[in-house]
Amino acid sequence: MTNKQELKDRLIQEVQNNEDELIELCSQLIKIPSENPPGDSTEITTFIDQYLKNVGAETSWYESTDKMYNLVSTIGEDKGGKHLIYCGHSDVVPTGDHSKWDFSPTSGEIEDGWLLGRGASDMKAGLGGIIYTFGLLKKLNIDLPGKLSLAVVPDEETGGEFGVPWLLENEIIDGDGCLIPEPSSRYNPTIGQKGSYWFKLKVYGEPGHGSLSPLAGNNAITNMIDAINEIRKLWNLHIEVPDEVKPLIEKSKRYMREVEKDREPFQRVLDHVTVNIGKIQGGTKSNIIPESCEIEVDCRLPFGITQDDVTAFLHEKLDALEIDYEISRFGFRSNANYTSADDPVCKSIVDNITHVAEHEAYGVMQWASSDARHFRNHNIPVLQYGPAYLPSIHGYNEKVKVEDIVRCCKVYIAAVVDYLYEK
CATH class of the missing domain: 3.30.70.360 (Alpha-Beta Plaits)
Structure with a gap:
């Protein structure tokens, strides 16, 4: 019987000891242009594919439309245990007028503790985190009592149909729970969305x-x-919010009052x-x-x-x-959708945020939309948690703190243990 806490602590320490490798991976992802539109994911998918093959993982490519490639890899065995999906998108929004950037949109450089460039927050740092987590588990040959799948999709930023929905509808991926490393606050993953x-x-x-x-x-x-x-x-x-989601709405309003305090005037968008x-x-x-x-x-x-x-x-x-x-x-x-805070996939992330960061964590509503809705439409519980400097998302001078990338990766790898080892 594996001691979960000992394994978690070991894996968290591995991330800490090798954080330079993690940050270098995220930097390389930013240096590869992957704007959508036009949506050509050839170069970045090729890079990720080679990274995974270098750690011994097998990969499968799926071209859903011209030059849009989905990449899927799975580790672990079907021993009657659970199947967890880590899913991230490789596309980013257009960089716009380069003269308005203080640095190159494909910089990927580290400056004063910040990783710089388009996609730093949305979501190449988060994508790098789940790729690194997946690769580290493979490299260390961790004997998982279930399966972990990594899905890298090319078509999220336009709300397109050639990424997650295409994989789900074609039954290429399936699982018991999913994490998407979309940008979030440090202690508050999003478990629902409008x-x-x-x-x-x-x-x-x-x-x-x-x-x-x-x-x-x-x-x-x-x-x-x-x-x-x-x-x-x-x-x-006047909209009557269903009783079952009122606690989530109230927690989200609390979040807007106490965490993202500049969002306090916007609390009414939630209802x-x-x-x-x-x-x-x-x-x-x-x-x-x-x-x-x-x-x-x-x-x-x-x-x-x-x-x-x-x-x-x-x-x-x-x-x-x-x-x-x-x-x-x-x-x-x-339609508005959510995953219960009591679902194992939510608890595995939230509990490990608290463990890693030593800070209260709880799930909140997202007032925008993302690929999470597609997983919920296929009855796969899902939440979103990723490193981000929220004011820079989709704007000029996008960036993210290195310490946030490392913290999130520690959460990702510890959550795999909690989720898959929990009966």
């Missing part, structure tokens, strides 16, 4: 000479203004539908009455309202305006 409802609305009018407006034609832009005013009323809906009119386009010239106008809208849905509820609301309000319109969906689509 739903997503992205849509395009196109309103049609009738063109005419601008000098006759508003008596002539039918102005699509002014009709769109009326439509936008109705869409924004989603925020004002309201947020509405962002993100893009608008319409008309031809100032002297032509516009015959069409289109907007793109990002709504995030709390517990207590579904995508179908939002669709019904939109049609009711827009039909009442008696305008000619079309709605089409795109991007992220999901």
